[in-house]
Amino acid sequence: MKNRVLQLCCGILAAGILFSSCVTTRDPNRLPPGQAKKIYGTKSAKPFAPGQQKKRY
Structure with missing residues (x-):
């Protein structure tokens, strides 16, 4: 029984x-740039992609 x-x-x-x-983390409020482009x-999609933003100093 104990075994x-x-x-x-x-x-x-x-x-x-x-x-x-197996847990993955993903920001549910962040949309991919292509999806944001369709919504707006x-x-x-360039304005919605963080890598395509010009750095402002």
Whole structure:
């Protein structure tokens, strides 16, 4: 009986570790530039892409 409980606890622990490592983080409020372009109706996605912004000093 104790061996069965120990195996069950180890299995649950292993599954928890296995599934917790699959979590991805993504900012839900950030749209890709192409999607923002479609929503706002502009012809270019350049204003919405952070890498395409000119640095202002």
